[in-house]
Amino acid sequence: TRSTRPQRLLRAVQKKAIKGDPQSVISTIDYFCRHSEWAMNVGDEKGAILDSVVCEVSPSTALELGTYCGYSTVRIARLLPPGTKLITLEFNPDYAAVARQIIEYSGLQDKICLVEGASGDLIPKMQELFGIKTFDFVFLDHWKDRYLPDIKLLEECQLLRKGSILLADNVICPGTPDYLEYVRNSPRYESKYFKSHLEYTKVEDGLEKSVFLG
Numbered sequence: 001t002r003s004t005r006p007q008r009l010l011r012a013v014q015k016k017a018i019k020g021d022p023q024s025v026i027s028t029i030d031y032f033c034r035h036s037e038w039a040m041n042v043g044d045e046k047g048a049i050l051d052s053v054v055c056e057v058s059p060s061t062a063l064e065l066g067t068y069c070g071y072s073t074v075r076i077a078r079l080l081p082p083g084t085k086l087i088t089l090e091f092n093p094d095y096a097a098v099a100r101q102i103i104e105y106s107g108l109q110d111k112i113c114l115v116e117g118a119s120g121d122l123i124p125k126m127q128e129l130f131g132i133k134t135f136d137f138v139f140l141d142h143w144k145d146r147y148l149p150d151i152k153l154l155e156e157c158q159l160l161r162k163g164s165i166l167l168a169d170n171v172i173c174p175g176t177p178d179y180l181e182y183v184r185n186s187p188r189y190e191s192k193y194f195k196s197h198l199e200y201t202k203v204e205d206g207l208e209k210s211v212f213l214g
């Protein structure tokens with residue numbers, strides 16, 4: 001049967017990127033998505049905003065919802081100080097299989113824990129599975145209608161602390177209207193929009209950065 005897009009993206013990384021060099025993995029994926037096949041990675045333009053927020057927060061504990069091929073996983077993990085852990089959740093086993101290989105190729109596997117399953121099921125297990133008390137940083141990039149229920153779940157499970165940073169992809173395209181309305185109007189969040197473009201296109205999109213106020 002024909003290969004899948006994630007498999008073709010992985011093959012491009014194995015063929016063109018330098019093993020153990022996260023930046024070359026990132027650049028290879030961006031080149032592939034711009035010149036061969038579009039794929040729903042956060043991309044280079046929004047990726048630069050993601051980088052700046054990760055550097056600013058310098059999180060000890062970080063959570064990513066929606067791994068896909070591991071592009072943003074590698075972007076985040078390459079900036080984390082030693083001894084920190086990025087937990088990334090992926091629902092689709094085929095995506096997870098590709099992401100594991102891309103993460104390993106980048107050499108960042110020791111900083112990353114990829115867990116297969118749905119965010120709604122796994123978030124309540126974070127304390128028991130990983131001994132996590134709270135997350136300093138959460139990157140939301142999974143089903144757009146799960147952003148709002150999942151941050152409410154993070155609140156209920158007391159996985160957010162005063163100052164925890166949430167960064168959400170695709171708040172314009174495909175769009176997460178209920179999430180935006182909540183974080184922009186809730187007294188428990190201070191929110192800011194970073195205008196950008198949908199990965200590899202000229203279509204408007206952006207990232208919403210929200211600080212949990214406790």
Ligand SMILES: Nc1ncc2ncn(CCCCCNC(=O)c3cc(-c4ccc(F)cc4)cc(O)c3O)c2n1
Binds near residue numbers: 041042066068092
């Ligand atoms: N609950 C749970 N728990 C864990 C999980 N792991 C994965 N999932 C499911 C996530 C499935 C992929 C989510 N991402 C997107 O759908 C997405 C789409 C576009 C896009 C597409 C077409 C267009 F024309 C324009 C824009 C662009 C983006 O940047 C996107 O991130 C989970 N769900």
Ligand SMILES: [Mg+2]
Binds near residue numbers: 040042
């Ligand atoms: Mg996205």
